[in-house]
Amino acid sequence: MVALAAGRHVLLEGPPGTGKSTLLRAIADEAEVDLAFVEGNAELTPARLIGHHDPALVLDRGYTADTWVDGPMLDAMRGGGLLYLEELNRIPEETLNLLITALAEGEVHVPRLGRVRAAPAFRLVAAMNPFDAVGTARVGQAVYDRMCRIAIGYQDEDAERQIVERVTTIGGEQARLAVALTRLTRDHADIRMGSSVRGAVDFVLLLRGLNELRGLGSSSDRATVLDAAHAAVSGRIRVEDGCDRRPEDLITDLVDRLLAETDEEPDRGKGRPAEPPADGGFGRILENDEARAAVDAAASRTLGRATLARNHQAFTAVSPAVGEVDEEALADLFADDPDEALALLADAATATDPALRRAARRLAARLIVRLAGEERACDRGVRRMVAAVGELGDLDVERSLERAGGHRPRRREDVVVRRWQAPRRSICLLVDRSGSMRGEAVARAALAAAAVVLAARDRVSCSVVAFARDAIVLLPHGGTRPPSAIVEDLFDLRGRGTTDLALALRAARLQLARAPGSGERTAMLLSDCEATAGGDPFPVACGLNRLHVLGPSSAPSALAAGRALAAHGSGRFEAADTVDALTRAVNRLLA
Numbered sequence: 001m002v003a004l005a006a007g008r009h010v011l012l013e014g015p016p017g018t019g020k021s022t023l024l025r026a027i028a029d030e031a032e033v034d035l036a037f038v039e040g041n042a043e044l045t046p047a048r049l050i051g052h053h054d055p056a057l058v059l060d061r062g063y064t065a066d067t068w069v070d071g072p073m074l075d076a077m078r079g080g081g082l083l084y085l086e087e088l089n090r091i092p093e094e095t096l097n098l099l100i101t102a103l104a105e106g107e108v109h110v111p112r113l114g115r116v117r118a119a120p121a122f123r124l125v126a127a128m129n130p131f132d133a134v135g136t137a138r139v140g141q142a143v144y145d146r147m148c149r150i151a152i153g154y155q156d157e158d159a160e161r162q163i164v165e166r167v168t169t170i171g172g173e174q175a176r177l178a179v180a181l182t183r184l185t186r187d188h189a190d191i192r193m194g195s196s197v198r199g200a201v202d203f204v205l206l207l208r209g210l211n212e213l214r215g216l217g218s219s220s221d222r223a224t225v226l227d228a229a230h231a232a233v234s235g236r237i238r239v240e241d242g243c244d245r246r247p248e249d250l251i252t253d254l255v256d257r258l259l260a261e262t263d264e265e266p267d268r269g270k271g272r273p274a275e276p277p278a279d280g281g282f283g284r285i286l287e288n289d290e291a292r293a294a295v296d297a298a299a300s301r302t303l304g305r306a307t308l309a310r311n312h313q314a315f316t317a318v319s320p321a322v323g324e325v326d327e328e329a330l331a332d333l334f335a336d337d338p339d340e341a342l343a344l345l346a347d348a349a350t351a352t353d354p355a356l357r358r359a360a361r362r363l364a365a366r367l368i369v370r371l372a373g374e375e376r377a378c379d380r381g382v383r384r385m386v387a388a389v390g391e392l393g394d395l396d397v398e399r400s401l402e403r404a405g406g407h408r409p410r411r412r413e414d415v416v417v418r419r420w421q422a423p424r425r426s427i428c429l430l431v432d433r434s435g436s437m438r439g440e441a442v443a444r445a446a447l448a449a450a451a452v453v454l455a456a457r458d459r460v461s462c463s464v465v466a467f468a469r470d471a472i473v474l475l476p477h478g479g480t481r482p483p484s485a486i487v488e489d490l491f492d493l494r495g496r497g498t499t500d501l502a503l504a505l506r507a508a509r510l511q512l513a514r515a516p517g518s519g520e521r522t523a524m525l526l527s528d529c530e531a532t533a534g535g536d537p538f539p540v541a542c543g544l545n546r547l548h549v550l551g552p553s554s555a556p557s558a559l560a561a562g563r564a565l566a567a568h569g570s571g572r573f574e575a576a577d578t579v580d581a582l583t584r585a586v587n588r589l590l591a
Contacts, residue, residue: 001027003148004082009103009124011088011144013405014152017196020127023152024084033121034081036072040091040128046098049073050108063112074110077102080119088126089139096143099124103146130405138406151405157183160197168204174220177258178203181229184254185237191250192387195236202232222259222539229255240387253521253545257513283503283534285510287473294472299492302352312344319348323355325363334367338579342368342443349491361491365484368443369450371583393417425522426477426515427452427462427590428508431490432527432552434468434499441552442494444582448526448550449474449490450483451586460590463511466490469498469533471507477514500534501527501565505541512544521545523569524589526576528553529561541569548589550576 003010004027012020028035038049051071058067076083085091102108106118126147128139155163160179165171178200186194206228211220220228234247286294305322309315317329325348334341345367348360387399399416400409409415429452431445445466452462453475464475464486474489475481508523515521523544528551531537541547547569551562554577566573574585 001030003150004031004123004125007123009147010126011147011149012125012127012152013130013149014127015129015154015193015196017198018152018154020152021084021086024082024125024127028082034076034079036076036081036083038072038083038085040085040087040089042090042092044091044095046095047071049095050098050110053112065113068110068113073098073102074108074116076124077106077108077116077118077122080121083122083124085124085126088128088143089130090128093140096140100142100146103143130402144406149405154183154186155197160200163197164200164204167201168208170204170208174204174207175200177225178207180258181233181251181254184258185233185251188250188254190240190245191237192240193238195233199233199236203228206232222255225259226252226255256509256544283469283471283500285471285473285503285507287476291472291474294470295474295489295492298494299350301350302357303347303350304352305356308344308347308351311347312340314340315344315348318344319356322353323359325356325359327363330363339443342447342579346443346446346491346494349488350494361488364443364446364491365487368447368487369454369483371447371450371579387416387418389413389416391417391419393419425460425520426512427460428477428511428521428523429462429464430504430508430523430525430527431464431466432468432499432504432525433466433490433493434532442490444552444576444579445526446487446490447579447582448524448576448586449486451583451590452524453481453483453486461515463508465504465507465511466493467500467504467507468493469500471500471503473507473511477511498533499527499531501525501529501531501537502534502540505537505544505547508547509540509544522571522589523547524550524586525565526550526552527562528555528558529565530558537565538568541565544569547571549573550582550585552576552582 012024014020025035038044049071050073051069053063053067054069061067070078073083075081088096098108102118103124106122107115109115124147154160157179160183161171161175164175164178168175179197181203182195182197182200184194185191185199188194207220207225210224210228211217214224216224229251230248234251237247237250239245239247239250284290303311305315305319308319312318314329314333317326318333319325330341330345333344342364345360345364348356349364351357351360387396389403394417396416396418400414401407403409403416404411404414429449431449433442433445449464452464461477462475463473463477463479466472466474466489472493474486504525504527505523508525512521512523521544523546525547527549529537529549547566548571549562549566549569551559551573553559554575559573559575563573572589574581574589576582576585
């Protein structure tokens, strides 16, 4: 308003949906001046902007002032109003050149009509999106030099929420979710241009309509939220060149992340109630101190020597006396039958005999970590070209100019390069510790955990969750623990309780929602997949980016259940009924 009052012409720069047109109309109403609106596009010729001679009248009277028809630009100049040019960078260069004299001298020269001077109150306001490179042309410096440039960015979160509530008359959680979703699209590494607040408005309106259509009232299920988000937002984003994911996939990731955050309580260390399992109790997701207490409580259950000898024929050879372990006998057993050797060590790690328990834990952890590291997954995979700021790579001239507003970049943060980058993956390993997971199954679970933790290098971040009736987070996403410590925890949590698969998958969703960046998020489930508690796991599996299943049982019912669950999670089923098969399966999935 100050620029217009001072007699200056103004260029408003900003992405779509930041309120440029709304702002100008409000200013025109406040100043009580006429506003001539012109849509900028490739079809805006000089004649359409300034006017033309009426052909029928020219035939009758010739080229005179009476046969001339003013265009919107001359209307605004003669009447002293505001001329608003939308999408300035889409206007052809020959049409833009007409503006130069009008901006500098306040007049234009029209062939066969003469000079037309602008009234003192005439102002030109142009608007453009500097980040859109499709169907646009670079605005010449002569035009830039005659206008005051005002950059308009997105509103803050509170303002966007107020906009959504005023337009839709809907507030609360739906408005919060819609605004949060559109704001996340603007900072996503795989999204070049995010959605404006218009996407949030449409999202809320569609969600309300779908809720009414499906009889859901004011509460929405995940499928309905995704339907509304895909329709309202996926068409408003532009995916980075080289990204092999669809807009719908990226929107699904962001919606699941927001829904996972909604499910969490403010104190993440507290156990969160889930659906009631079959026995009438409630399964919980335990983290931090509660997870440690659950492991310590489970460690109080031990096995006597008589039980160990009854379960394993080679026990007396491996442990001939109280507190002793014959490592040569163990090595021979491992050479003949590695599955039995690991199963024996897993059971001995919970022995009532303290010396035997310590020795078995030390040997088992060392052996399992060594096995997990011997065939660690290689760095195969797909690399893609990405845009980066302030890093080494090939200069991207177009994007660098866009960030610098059409000028030569002067700052390091304005220089955009393109380089090859491997996507960072996030993996949550879910280990079944219910009553069906005993002996060899416990050893294989520990081996899988060690392999995943060892793979957590530059390209993989991981978390580990053991579950039965409760889900116990042994390694939270973003945390660090040695593989041997997680192996020992799994020994303590061995085979006890019911199997709540739905709770486990929700725990994976919560962990993966905390993963940094925007790479692939995968859950890896080691279980016979025969749920005995909780709700239906299939809908929860559909909510994960990808769910792979490692099947430790060769029973036909377990194989069928595992394959069905992996299919619902868009993942693969891998048989893992031996140590050798498990090692190969884990490395295939990690690679």
